[in-house]
Amino acid sequence: MTVPPLVEVLGLQVVAAGADGKETTIVKDVGFSINKGEVLALIGESGSGKTTIALTLLGYTKPGCRIAAGRIRVGDTDVTTAKRRALYKFRGSYVAYVAQSASASFNPSLKILDQVVEGVCVHGLMDRKAACEKAVQLFQSLALPSPQTIGERYPHQVSGGQLQRLMAAMALMSDPQLVVFDEPTTALDVTTQIEVLNAFKHAIKGLGISAVYVSHDLAVVSQVADKVLVLKGGEIQEQADVLKIIDQPAHPYTRSLMAAAMPIPRLSDDDAVQAAAQAPLLQITGMTAGYGKRDASGMPALKILDEIDLTVRRGTTMGVIGESGSGKSTLAYVVAGLLSPAKGQISFDGKPLQGKSADRDRDLHRRIQLVFQNADKVLNPSHSVGEILARPLKLFERCAPGQIKVQVARMLDMVKLPVAMINRRPAELSGGQKQRVNLARALAAEPELIICDEVTSALDTVVGAAILDLLVELRHELQMSYIFISHDISTVRTMCDEITVLYQGRKVDECPRGALTGQPRHAYTELLIDSVPELRQGWLEEASQRMRAKRDQVSNA
Numbered sequence: 001m002t003v004p005p006l007v008e009v010l011g012l013q014v015v016a017a018g019a020d021g022k023e024t025t026i027v028k029d030v031g032f033s034i035n036k037g038e039v040l041a042l043i044g045e046s047g048s049g050k051t052t053i054a055l056t057l058l059g060y061t062k063p064g065c066r067i068a069a070g071r072i073r074v075g076d077t078d079v080t081t082a083k084r085r086a087l088y089k090f091r092g093s094y095v096a097y098v099a100q101s102a103s104a105s106f107n108p109s110l111k112i113l114d115q116v117v118e119g120v121c122v123h124g125l126m127d128r129k130a131a132c133e134k135a136v137q138l139f140q141s142l143a144l145p146s147p148q149t150i151g152e153r154y155p156h157q158v159s160g161g162q163l164q165r166l167m168a169a170m171a172l173m174s175d176p177q178l179v180v181f182d183e184p185t186t187a188l189d190v191t192t193q194i195e196v197l198n199a200f201k202h203a204i205k206g207l208g209i210s211a212v213y214v215s216h217d218l219a220v221v222s223q224v225a226d227k228v229l230v231l232k233g234g235e236i237q238e239q240a241d242v243l244k245i246i247d248q249p250a251h252p253y254t255r256s257l258m259a260a261a262m263p264i265p266r267l268s269d270d271d272a273v274q275a276a277a278q279a280p281l282l283q284i285t286g287m288t289a290g291y292g293k294r295d296a297s298g299m300p301a302l303k304i305l306d307e308i309d310l311t312v313r314r315g316t317t318m319g320v321i322g323e324s325g326s327g328k329s330t331l332a333y334v335v336a337g338l339l340s341p342a343k344g345q346i347s348f349d350g351k352p353l354q355g356k357s358a359d360r361d362r363d364l365h366r367r368i369q370l371v372f373q374n375a376d377k378v379l380n381p382s383h384s385v386g387e388i389l390a391r392p393l394k395l396f397e398r399c400a401p402g403q404i405k406v407q408v409a410r411m412l413d414m415v416k417l418p419v420a421m422i423n424r425r426p427a428e429l430s431g432g433q434k435q436r437v438n439l440a441r442a443l444a445a446e447p448e449l450i451i452c453d454e455v456t457s458a459l460d461t462v463v464g465a466a467i468l469d470l471l472v473e474l475r476h477e478l479q480m481s482y483i484f485i486s487h488d489i490s491t492v493r494t495m496c497d498e499i500t501v502l503y504q505g506r507k508v509d510e511c512p513r514g515a516l517t518g519q520p521r522h523a524y525t526e527l528l529i530d531s532v533p534e535l536r537q538g539w540l541e542e543a544s545q546r547m548r549a550k551r552d553q554v555s556n557a
Contacts, residue, residue, distance in 0.1 A: 003035075003036070005033035005034055005035050005036075006034055006036045006038075006177060006178065007032075007033060007034035007040075007057065007072075007073070007074050007178060007210065007212075008033045008071075008073045009030060009031050009032050009033070009053075009056075009057075009070065009071070009072050009073075010031045010071045011029055011030075011031060011070040011071065012027055012030040012031065012053065012067070012069070012072065013025055013027055013028060013030075013067070013068045013069040013070055014026055014027035014049075014056065014061060014065055014066070014067055014068065014234070015065065015068045016062075016064055016065045017065075019423055019424075025068070026049060026052060026065070026234045027049045027053055027056075028233075028234045029070075029235070030049075030053055030070075030231075030234070030235070030236055031070075031236075032229055032236075032239060034178070034210050034212070034227075035210070036177075036210055037205075037208050037209070038210050038211075038226045038227065039204060039211045039212075039213055039224055039225045039226050039227075040210075040211070040212050040213070040225065040226070040227050040228075040229060041212075041214075041215060041221040041224070041225035041227070041228045041229065042054060042212060042214045042215075042229050042231060043214075043215055043216060043217075043218060043221055043228060043229070043230055043231070043257065044216065044230060044232055044237075044257075044460070045216060045232070045257070045432070045460040045461070045462040045463055046216070046430045046431065046432025046433060046459065046463045047233075047430050048231040048232050048234065048460075049231050049233070049234040049235075050214045050215075050216075050231055051182055051183075051214055051430075052065065052234075053231070054180045054182060054212050056072055056079070057072060057074060057079065057095060057178065057180060057212060058079075058091050058095055058097060058180065059072075059080075059082060059087040059090065059091070060091075062427075063428075064428065067080055074090075074094065074095060074177075074178055075094055075178075077090050077094065089123070092119060092120075092122075092123035092125070093123060093125060093174045093175075093176065094174075094176055094177055094178065095176055095177070095179070095180070096171035096172065096176040096178070096179045097171060097179070097180045097182065098164075098168050098171045098179060098180065098181045098182065098184050099182055099184075100182050100186055100187070100431065101187065101374065101376060102155075102160070102163040102164045102166070102167040103155065103160065103163060103374070104376055104377065106155040106163065106166075106167070107155070108154065108155050108156060109154075110154075111152055111153065111154060112150065112151045112152075112153055112154065112155060112158070112166055113132060113135060113151025113152060115170065116135045116138075116151060116166065116170045116173060117131035117132055117135055119173060119174065120134075120173045120174050123174070125174055131173065132151075134173060135151060135169060135173065136148055136151070138169040138172055138173065138203075139151070139166075139169055141199075141202065141203055141206065142165040142166075142168060142169055142199040142203060143165070143195065143198070143199050143202075144162060144165055144166065145162070150162070150166075159192070159324050159325055160187065160188060160192065160324050161189075161192035161193075161195060161196050161324060164184055164185070164188065164196055165196055165199050167184075168181075168199070168200060172207065172209075175207070176209060177210060178209065178210045178211065178212070179209055179210075179212075180211070180212045180214070181200065181211060181212065181213045181214065182214045183214055183215055183216070183431070184196070184200070185197060185215075185220060186215070186216075186217070186457060187373065187374075187454065187457045188324065188487070189322075189323040189487030190323070190487055190488065190528060190531035190533070191323045191528070191531045191547060192323060193531075194531055194540065194543055194544055194547055197220065197223055197224060197540055198540065198544055200224065201223070201224050201540070204224070211224075213225055216257075216459075216460030216461055216462075217261070217461065217533070218245075218246070218257060218258060218261060218461075218535055219261065219533035219534060222242055222246055222535055222536060222537055222539075223533070223537070223539060223540040224540075225242045226242060227239070227241055228240060228241075228242050228245040230245070230251060230253065230254045230257070232253050237251045237253045238250055238253070238254050242537070243537065246535060246536065246537070256462070257461060257462065258535070260462045260464075261461045261535070263490040263491070263493060263494050264465075265493075265494055266468060266469065266472045266495045267472065267494075267495060267497065267513075271497070272497060272513075272514065274315075275313060275315070275316040275497040275498075276313075278313035278314045278316055279313065279314055280311050280312070280313055280314070281312050281313060281314040281348065281349060281448065281449060282310070282311070282312040282346070282348050282449060282481070282483075283310075283311050283312075283345075283346070283347045284308055284309060284310040284311070284335075284344065284345075284346050285309055285344055285345045286307050286308075286309065286343065286344040286345065287305060287307070287308045287309075287310075287334065287341045287343065287344030287345075288303065288305060288306050288307060288308070288341060288342045288343040288344055289303075289304060289305045289330055289331075289334050289339055289340075289341045289342055290302045290305065290330070290342060291304065291339075294342060298343065299342055299343075300342050303342075304327045304330040304505050305327045305330055305331060305502075305505050305506075306505050306506050307506070308331065308344070308502075308506075308507055309507065310331075310500060310507075312449065312482075312483060313481070313497075314448075314479060314481055315475060315479040315481055316475075316481060316497045316498070317471075317475065317481070317483075317484050317495055317497055317498075318484065318496065318497070318498050318500060319484045319485075319486065319492035319493075319495075319496030319498065319499040319513070320483060320484070320485045320486075320499075320500050320502060321486055321487060321488075321489055321492050321499065321500070321502070321528060322501060322502035322503055322528075323503075323528070324487070325504070326502040326503055327502050327504075327505040328453070328454075328485045328487075328502060329373070329453055329485070331483075331485070331502070332370055332451045332453045332483065332485055334346070334355070335353075335368065335370075335449075335451055335483065336357075336368060336369075336370040336451055337354070337355070337357035337359075337360050337365075337368070338357060338370075339355075340356050348364075348367075348368070348449075349367075349448075362395075362396065363396075365396075366392075366445045366446070367447050367448045367449065368447060368448070368449045368451070369442035369443075369445050369447040369449070369450050369451070370442070370450075370451045370453065371438055371442045371450060371451065371452050371455050372438065372453055373453045373454035373455070375426070375431070375434035375435045375437065375438040376426070376431075376434065378438060379426040379437060379438060380426075381425060381426050381427055382425070383425065384423050384424060384425055385412070385417075385421050385422055385423070385424055385425070385426075385429075385437055386405070386408050386422040386423060388437060388441055389407075389408045389411050389412070389440055389441055389444055390404050390408055391441070392441055392444040393407055393408070393444050395445075396445050396446075398444065398446055407444070408422060409422070411441075411443060412440060414440065414443060414470065415436040415437070415439055415440045415443075415467070415470065416463075416466050416470070417433060417437070417440070421433070421437075431459075432459045432460055432463045432464075435459055436467065438455075439452075439455060439467065443474070446478075447480075448479075448480070448481060449480075449481045449482070449483070450471075450480065450481075450482050450483075451482075451483045452471070452482055452483065452484045452485060452486075453485045454485055454486055454487065455467065456468060456486070456488075457486070457487070457488070464491075468491065468495055471484075471495065472495055484496055487528075488532070489516075489528045489529055489532060490532050492513075493513050493516055493517075496513055497512065497513060498510065498511070498512055498513070499511055499512075499516060501522065501524060501525050503524045503554070508522045508524050508525070509521055509522040509524070509525045516529070517529065523550065523554045524554045526550065527547065527551070527553075527554060530543065531543060531547060
């Protein structure tokens with residue numbers, strides 16, 4: 001007897017209403033099936049419909065969108081015809097969702113355990129005592145540290161990788177038959193990504209659940225998926241087993257995604273020669289910084305950075321790499337004036353740089369711009385894209401009032417966004433589109449130094465490559481300087497002149513990009529290089545073993 005698939009989607013169409021009320025089809029005649037215990041990956045660039053399709057499996061569409069045609073069956077539930085109350089129970093027990101940004105999904109004022117068990121308790125699936133016991137079991141299966149007590153912490157007291165696994169534990173509490181993973185490792189550093197991918201893979205296999213894994217990263221997908229569905233513009237381009245996609249991609253678009261994922265050098269030998277001859281723009285000497293109340297000597301209660309030296313030359317790019325918790329973002333906050341250093345000297349363009357933002361004049365704020373990693377947290381949800389981009393133009397008086405709309409359109413064009421988005425709000429944009437608006441806002445100030453804090457970590461490979469090309473183009477045209485913070489060593493190698501490696505708040509390595517490989521480096525630098533995902537099955541298991549050995553070397557270095 002043939003066992004029917006757990007999930008069956010036929011002729012799915014989703015439409016979105018524009019500002020004028022007219023509807024546009026954004027998912028077009030999509031169909032696929034998922035067997036029990038199988039993992040289907042949805043891949044494609046930003047705006048391809050990956051998340052939209054994945055959310056329909058929960059009977060959900062974003063505001064302004066609706067399922068216009070097709071049939072979705074998950075288990076015995078016809079999702080497209082189910083009533084609201086039935087869908088409420090269905091989402092609480094049969095299907096679960098793991099979002100891209102765990103930090104944006106947890107309530108910062110509640111303990112982690114209370115949030116993990118809340119869903120099953122509200123749905124009456126188990127009492128609190130049983131729920132807490134099950135949560136601890138899941139914490140253990142997801143390789144979380146101190147599983148008995150980690151639930152007593154608040155979200156800000158755990159790392160990004162740990163929070164992502166805790167979100168997976170929340171999703172698995174109800175023993176769902178289907179879990180949707182929506183870019184769950186995109187914003188994680190490469191070493192943490194290995195740990196989280198391993199935890200997800202073991203949980204999926206161990207619990208025998210089916211999964212939909214939304215991603216733009218084919219190398220990541222190849223480690224966890226059985227089948228791959230390639231999307232562009234809401235349409236299926238190709239659908240096949242993961243091995244066939246890797247070894248014999250049939251569609252040109254699939255091949256273009258694979259090509260975009262390959263690191264391409266963006267700087268020439270001439271760039272390297274010119275960079276070395278440039279005068280310093282930003283100089284940091286012996287800088288120590290952290291958070292919390294300072295003691296009598298001026299040291300913070302929680303020291304994050306210790307004795308950091310860094311020089312960024314005018315018109316060049318300094319790459320800063322390291323895993324989560326290494327101090328990369330703290331460095332960005334100090335340079336941007338959001339955090340005062342406890343010790344050390346910082347100069348900008350030959351003059352002392354005040355530690356506090358309030359002590360810097362408006363022009364200095366304009367000259368140094370910070371592009372945050374998480375666009376969701378920094379774009380005002382109540383403002384349109386046009387209003388967001390107009391603000392720096394007005395604040396820093398970069399054009400006449402009558403030219404603001406023209407300049408906003410120019411900024412959108414620079415980051416490869418259509419002018420039609422000018423009236424949209426952040427909630428109406430994809431993750432990649434929001435990040436490009438985030439970058440455009442910084443560019444509107446016409447700065448001299450841009451601190452890029454993981455600006456491509458949430459972008460698909462195609463859009464990410466376009467943003468990197470844009471940054472290099474602006475550097476050449478405007479003599480722009482960058483501090484490029486990233487956990488992706490492959491990306492850093494393509495566009496940075498110098499590379500600084502941070503580990504647990506200290507600088508452990510620094511070199512020109514050409515010296516990163518081909519000669520022995522610090523053990524931690526080699527660990528980062530070895531943790532970049534490769535487009536082949538079996539890499540995850542091999543990398544996990546190598547990482548454990550490298551960690552021992554780092555500890556002894």
